[in-house]
Amino acid sequence: MATEPIDGVHELLCRGEPDAYDRIRAYLTDDGTLVDTGLPDTTETLLAEIEETGIVPERVVITHMHGDHSGGIAAVLDSYDADLALPVGADPEETPSVDRFYGDGDAVGPFEAVHVPGHVGHQHALIATDDDYAILADAVSGSDQRGLAGGFHLPPGKYTQDLGQAEQSLEKLTDYAFDTGLVFHGSNVLSNASAKLDRYVLPAE
Numbered sequence: 205m206a207t208e209p210i211d212g213v214h215e216l217l218c219r220g221e222p223d224a225y226d227r228i229r230a231y232l233t234d235d236g237t238l239v240d241t242g243l244p245d246t247t248e249t250l251l252a253e254i255e256e257t258g259i260v261p262e263r264v265v266i267t268h269m270h271g272d273h274s275g276g277i278a279a280v281l282d283s284y285d286a287d288l289a290l291p292v293g294a295d296p297e298e299t300p301s302v303d304r305f306y307g308d309g310d311a312v313g314p315f316e317a318v319h320v321p322g323h324v325g326h327q328h329a330l331i332a333t334d335d336d337y338a339i340l341a342d343a344v345s346g347s348d349q350r351g352l353a354g355g356f357h358l359p360p361g362k363y364t365q366d367l368g369q370a371e372q373s374l375e376k377l378t379d380y381a382f383d384t385g386l387v388f389h390g391s392n393v394l395s396n397a398s399a400k401l402d403r404y405v406l407p408a409e
Contacts, residue, residue, distance in 0.1 A: 206232075206253040209392055210337055210384050216253040218242030218276075228272050229388050231339055236262035237313035238286070239330060239339050240388065241276030250276050251283055261286045265312050267341035268327035269294045273388065291317070293326030315339070318377065322370025323359055329377060337384035337397075343373060344401070346390025355393060355400040356385065374405045 207215045212234040219228040219242070228246060231239040232254060238261040242250045254261065261284045266274050268291060277299055281288060288299060292307040306312045308319035308328070315330035320343040330339040342363075344356040358374075361367045378401065385397030393400055 206256045209386065209394060210335075212335065213337065213386070214253075214257045214259070215386070215392075216242075216250055216257075218246035218250050218253075227389070230276075231386060232257055232259055232261065233314055234259060235314055236260055236286075237315075238264045238280065240265075240267055240273040241280050243272050244275035247276040247279035251279060254280075254284075260284060263287045263289060263313050265289045265306075265315070265330065266291065266294070267330065267339070268324045269298060270324060270342070273342075274299070289313075291319075291326045291328045318380070320370075320373040320376060322366050322368070322373045323364045325365065331380050331382065336382055337386060338377070338380065338382040339386045340377070342388060343370070343377065344385070344387060344404075346387050346392060349390035356387070356397075356404050357390070359389065371405075374401070378402050378405055 209215050214232045216230040228242050230242050264280055264286050287303040289304050289306050289312050290302050292305045296302050306317050310317045316333050317328040320327055320329050323342045327341050329341045329343050342359050345359050347355045347357040350357045364370050381398045385393040
Protein backbone atom coordinates (compact mmCIF):
# COMPACT_ATOMS: atom_id res chain seq x y z
CA MET A 205 0.00 0.00 0.00
CA ALA A 206 1.29 3.46 -0.91
CA THR A 207 1.69 5.82 2.05
CA GLU A 208 2.60 9.50 2.35
CA PRO A 209 5.28 9.91 5.04
CA ILE A 210 5.39 13.64 4.35
CA ASP A 211 3.11 15.87 2.30
CA GLY A 212 3.74 15.48 -1.40
CA VAL A 213 5.99 12.40 -1.18
CA HIS A 214 4.57 8.91 -1.54
CA GLU A 215 6.37 5.83 -0.28
CA LEU A 216 5.79 2.85 -2.57
CA LEU A 217 6.35 -0.40 -0.73
CA CYS A 218 7.59 -2.78 -3.39
CA ARG A 219 8.27 -5.68 -1.03
CA GLY A 220 7.90 -6.46 2.66
CA GLU A 221 5.69 -5.31 5.49
CA PRO A 222 5.48 -1.62 6.44
CA ASP A 223 7.54 -2.17 9.61
CA ALA A 224 9.99 -4.74 8.21
CA TYR A 225 13.63 -3.68 8.22
CA ASP A 226 14.31 -5.47 4.90
CA ARG A 227 11.51 -3.86 2.89
CA ILE A 228 12.15 -2.53 -0.64
CA ARG A 229 10.87 0.96 -1.49
CA ALA A 230 10.56 3.58 -4.18
CA TYR A 231 9.37 7.18 -3.80
CA LEU A 232 7.02 9.26 -5.96
CA THR A 233 6.58 13.01 -5.57
CA ASP A 234 3.46 14.98 -6.41
CA ASP A 235 5.25 16.57 -9.38
CA GLY A 236 5.69 13.15 -11.02
CA THR A 237 9.26 12.30 -10.04
CA LEU A 238 9.72 8.59 -9.35
CA VAL A 239 12.90 7.87 -7.39
CA ASP A 240 14.14 4.32 -7.97
CA THR A 241 12.10 1.36 -9.16
CA GLY A 242 12.63 -1.66 -6.89
CA LEU A 243 13.57 -5.16 -7.99
CA PRO A 244 12.75 -6.81 -11.33
CA ASP A 245 10.30 -9.14 -9.55
CA THR A 246 8.50 -6.35 -7.64
CA THR A 247 7.37 -4.34 -10.66
CA GLU A 248 3.75 -5.51 -10.51
CA THR A 249 3.46 -4.18 -6.97
CA LEU A 250 5.32 -0.98 -7.87
CA LEU A 251 3.01 -0.22 -10.80
CA ALA A 252 -0.08 -0.92 -8.71
CA GLU A 253 1.10 1.48 -6.01
CA ILE A 254 1.91 4.17 -8.56
CA GLU A 255 -1.63 3.83 -9.89
CA GLU A 256 -2.99 4.02 -6.35
CA THR A 257 -1.47 7.48 -5.89
CA GLY A 258 -3.17 8.84 -9.04
CA ILE A 259 0.13 10.48 -10.08
CA VAL A 260 1.55 9.92 -13.56
CA PRO A 261 5.35 9.67 -13.46
CA GLU A 262 6.98 12.26 -15.72
CA ARG A 263 10.56 11.35 -14.87
CA VAL A 264 12.38 8.40 -13.31
CA VAL A 265 15.47 9.26 -11.28
CA ILE A 266 17.76 6.40 -10.28
CA THR A 267 20.06 6.98 -7.29
CA HIS A 268 22.35 4.06 -8.19
CA MET A 269 22.21 0.96 -10.32
CA HIS A 270 21.93 -1.81 -7.74
CA GLY A 271 19.14 -4.20 -8.70
CA ASP A 272 16.85 -3.28 -5.79
CA HIS A 273 16.85 0.33 -7.02
CA SER A 274 16.93 -0.03 -10.80
CA GLY A 275 15.28 -3.39 -11.48
CA GLY A 276 11.90 -1.97 -12.47
CA ILE A 277 13.08 0.64 -14.96
CA ALA A 278 11.92 -1.21 -18.08
CA ALA A 279 8.48 -1.96 -16.63
CA VAL A 280 7.93 1.68 -15.62
CA LEU A 281 9.05 3.04 -18.98
CA ASP A 282 6.84 0.49 -20.77
CA SER A 283 3.87 1.81 -18.77
CA TYR A 284 4.56 5.56 -18.72
CA ASP A 285 6.05 8.10 -21.11
CA ALA A 286 8.64 9.23 -18.58
CA ASP A 287 12.17 10.55 -18.97
CA LEU A 288 14.96 8.51 -17.38
CA ALA A 289 17.79 10.20 -15.46
CA LEU A 290 20.80 8.14 -14.34
CA PRO A 291 23.76 9.26 -12.26
CA VAL A 292 27.06 9.94 -13.95
CA GLY A 293 29.08 6.73 -13.86
CA ALA A 294 26.15 4.40 -14.42
CA ASP A 295 26.52 2.04 -17.36
CA PRO A 296 24.28 3.32 -20.19
CA GLU A 297 24.27 -0.13 -21.80
CA GLU A 298 22.16 -1.36 -18.89
CA THR A 299 19.39 1.11 -19.82
CA PRO A 300 19.65 2.20 -23.46
CA SER A 301 16.61 4.48 -23.13
CA VAL A 302 18.40 6.92 -20.78
CA ASP A 303 17.51 10.58 -21.47
CA ARG A 304 20.14 12.30 -19.33
CA PHE A 305 22.94 11.78 -16.86
CA TYR A 306 23.12 13.93 -13.75
CA GLY A 307 26.01 14.64 -11.41
CA ASP A 308 26.95 16.32 -8.17
CA GLY A 309 25.15 19.65 -7.74
CA ASP A 310 22.80 19.13 -10.68
CA ALA A 311 19.08 19.85 -10.48
CA VAL A 312 17.06 16.74 -11.19
CA GLY A 313 13.29 17.05 -10.79
CA PRO A 314 12.66 18.84 -7.48
CA PHE A 315 16.07 17.85 -6.09
CA GLU A 316 19.72 18.80 -5.94
CA ALA A 317 21.91 15.75 -6.46
CA VAL A 318 24.76 15.09 -4.02
CA HIS A 319 27.43 12.56 -4.98
CA VAL A 320 27.90 10.14 -2.07
CA PRO A 321 30.17 7.30 -3.27
CA GLY A 322 31.21 4.34 -1.20
CA HIS A 323 28.22 2.03 -1.25
CA VAL A 324 28.82 2.22 -5.01
CA GLY A 325 30.91 4.78 -6.86
CA HIS A 326 28.14 6.55 -8.80
CA GLN A 327 25.56 6.83 -5.99
CA HIS A 328 23.79 10.17 -5.40
CA ALA A 329 21.50 11.36 -2.64
CA LEU A 330 18.71 13.80 -3.50
CA ILE A 331 18.06 16.94 -1.44
CA ALA A 332 14.66 18.59 -2.00
CA THR A 333 15.33 22.19 -2.98
CA ASP A 334 11.98 23.70 -1.95
CA ASP A 335 11.00 21.34 0.86
CA ASP A 336 12.48 20.08 4.11
CA TYR A 337 13.47 16.52 3.21
CA ALA A 338 16.09 14.38 1.53
CA ILE A 339 16.04 10.99 -0.19
CA LEU A 340 19.32 9.49 0.96
CA ALA A 341 19.76 6.53 -1.43
CA ASP A 342 21.88 3.89 0.32
CA ALA A 343 24.29 6.45 1.76
CA VAL A 344 22.60 5.50 5.04
CA SER A 345 19.90 3.13 6.21
CA GLY A 346 17.50 3.50 9.07
CA SER A 347 19.41 2.37 12.14
CA ASP A 348 16.85 -0.35 12.91
CA GLN A 349 18.29 -2.28 9.97
CA ARG A 350 21.21 -2.89 12.35
CA GLY A 351 19.07 -3.48 15.44
CA LEU A 352 19.40 0.10 16.68
CA ALA A 353 16.74 2.76 17.10
CA GLY A 354 16.09 6.36 16.29
CA GLY A 355 18.44 7.43 13.52
CA PHE A 356 20.81 6.40 10.74
CA HIS A 357 23.53 3.83 10.19
CA LEU A 358 25.80 2.91 7.30
CA PRO A 359 24.48 -0.01 5.23
CA PRO A 360 26.11 -3.39 5.94
CA GLY A 361 29.67 -3.65 4.69
CA LYS A 362 28.95 -6.74 2.61
CA TYR A 363 26.75 -4.61 0.32
CA THR A 364 29.23 -1.71 0.14
CA GLN A 365 32.19 -1.35 -2.23
CA ASP A 366 34.26 0.92 0.03
CA LEU A 367 33.05 1.32 3.59
CA GLY A 368 35.66 3.98 4.44
CA GLN A 369 34.63 6.08 1.46
CA ALA A 370 30.97 5.59 2.35
CA GLU A 371 31.64 7.01 5.81
CA GLN A 372 33.59 9.97 4.41
CA SER A 373 30.78 10.74 1.96
CA LEU A 374 28.36 11.33 4.81
CA GLU A 375 30.25 14.49 5.72
CA LYS A 376 28.94 16.07 2.49
CA LEU A 377 25.38 15.55 3.72
CA THR A 378 26.08 17.48 6.92
CA ASP A 379 26.23 20.63 4.75
CA TYR A 380 22.46 20.37 4.25
CA ALA A 381 19.56 20.90 6.65
CA PHE A 382 16.47 18.70 6.31
CA ASP A 383 13.89 17.63 8.84
CA THR A 384 12.98 14.32 7.16
CA GLY A 385 15.42 11.73 5.87
CA LEU A 386 13.90 9.09 3.60
CA VAL A 387 15.81 5.84 3.16
CA PHE A 388 15.32 2.62 1.23
CA HIS A 389 16.19 0.16 4.00
CA GLY A 390 15.23 0.41 7.64
CA SER A 391 12.94 3.11 9.00
CA ASN A 392 12.70 6.68 7.75
CA VAL A 393 13.69 9.48 10.10
CA LEU A 394 10.70 11.81 10.12
CA SER A 395 11.96 14.61 12.36
CA ASN A 396 15.30 16.27 13.14
CA ALA A 397 16.92 14.10 10.48
CA SER A 398 19.93 16.26 9.63
CA ALA A 399 20.65 16.81 13.33
CA LYS A 400 20.60 13.05 13.91
CA LEU A 401 22.85 12.51 10.92
CA ASP A 402 25.25 15.15 12.21
CA ARG A 403 25.48 13.36 15.55
CA TYR A 404 26.22 10.10 13.77
CA VAL A 405 28.85 11.56 11.43
CA LEU A 406 30.58 14.33 13.36
CA PRO A 407 32.71 13.64 16.44
CA ALA A 408 31.54 15.12 19.72
CA GLU A 409 33.54 18.16 20.80
